[in-house]
Amino acid sequence: MLMYGFDVGGTKIEIKIFDSEMNVLDSWRVPTPTNDYSVFISTVQQMVAKADKKFSDRSSVGIGLPGVIDKEGRVTTVNIPCLCGKQLLKDLVQTLNRNVGLVNDVRAFALSEAMARENYHSETVLGVVLGTGVAAGLCINGQIHLGKAAVAGEIGHSCIHATLQQKYQFPIQQCNCGLLGCYEKYLSGSGLLFISQHLGFDYVNTRDIVNDLNCDNPNAKEVISCYLDCLGQFLAQQVLAFDPDVIVLGGGLSNIDFLYKEIPHYIEQYLFGDLKSPQILPPQHGDSSGVRGAALAGRVENN
Ligand SMILES: [Zn+2]
Structure with a gap:
């Protein structure tokens, strides 16, 4: 099974598709919708749908973003104002129809390096x-x-x-x-x-x-x-x-x-x-560590 890792920043959202050995099979990025929550959700949905179609798969999704994410998946972030106070995890699980790993980007970095x-x-x-x-x-x-x-x-x-x-x-x-x-x-x-x-x-x-x-x-x-x-x-x-x-x-x-x-x-x-x-x-994984850790966090949610 493949893994989709997302790195969500204040200016762009990047997706990387990993195989089970953590090799990158594909990646692309789109601008981050920072002011409209429904556009943000549909942007992630479209990226997942594109990946599902391209790889004929229905892979795990892990998302790393800057800010505090509480245990209910509610987000506080200054970089992406439209996410503040939203139940992002619940909405993503519902929209993507699968479990989602949602993690702070620095915690994702640490996970990636710990698993290196x-x-x-x-x-x-x-x-x-x-x-x-x-x-x-x-x-x-x-x-x-x-x-x-x-x-x-x-x-x-x-x-x-x-x-x-x-x-x-x-x-x-x-x-x-x-x-x-x-x-x-x-x-x-x-x-x-x-x-x-x-x-x-x-x-x-x-x-x-x-x-x-x-x-x-x-x-x-x-x-x-x-x-x-x-x-x-x-x-x-x-x-x-x-x-x-x-x-x-x-x-x-x-x-x-x-x-x-x-x-x-x-x-x-x-x-x-x-x-x-x-x-x-x-x-060991430089700037890629955040998105790699997000993918790993997504895999944990789907085990
Ligand atoms: Zn301070």
Whole structure:
């Protein structure tokens, strides 16, 4: 049986058709209807119908999207306003006439990486995405841990540690979530630029910082050293909370090669005794991990 994975973003919906070995057989994308719920539902329905027809199949459907999806399948997302408050899971199950896996895209990323060959035998895998936002997914024995309100993994909205705030004299920033001092404001792509600005440098995009870092530029080194210090403290807290076998990083900032060599040292300085950092790995499936994880979540719903 094939699997259909959907990656729903604020601008496009992508479908990927996987075989049972997770090979991609086909994929296409369409613009996301963001303001009309019924058009959104019919768009997904048409994509599924096209795939069913093309592959003469009636495959499992898994959908990953940004935002919080509660256990009843109700969605809260800023990127696709028409989905907010809607019983998306119930409506999709009814419309598509099959079980559907509906999962937050970062949790989907974590599932994909937990099921990847290299991590398959790890009991606990924490996937941490450092991109536009900062969030995570915890997989235990190949299953996503959602928690009571399905917010397990929203660690980007925990508060920056007092030691970091004092050490760097960071202002406590207001986060879009309504809280103050969220790690996301310091560890996301814009967080890295904030750190650069705070240290007195005028970088306007993260690519320039990385390029300068590769040329041993002292300004870029200072920015990245501060960023890694914050990331090390942040990940050390996750180690103390979850003690994962492996942490897989994703998102735009996970492409900084330098990070993997340095980060264990930064983590360990915030762990007590002789505690060691778990393995910190780059993603095995890169940007495809979200849609791959969504497909896997769909398969679970149809087993
Ligand atoms: Zn926040």
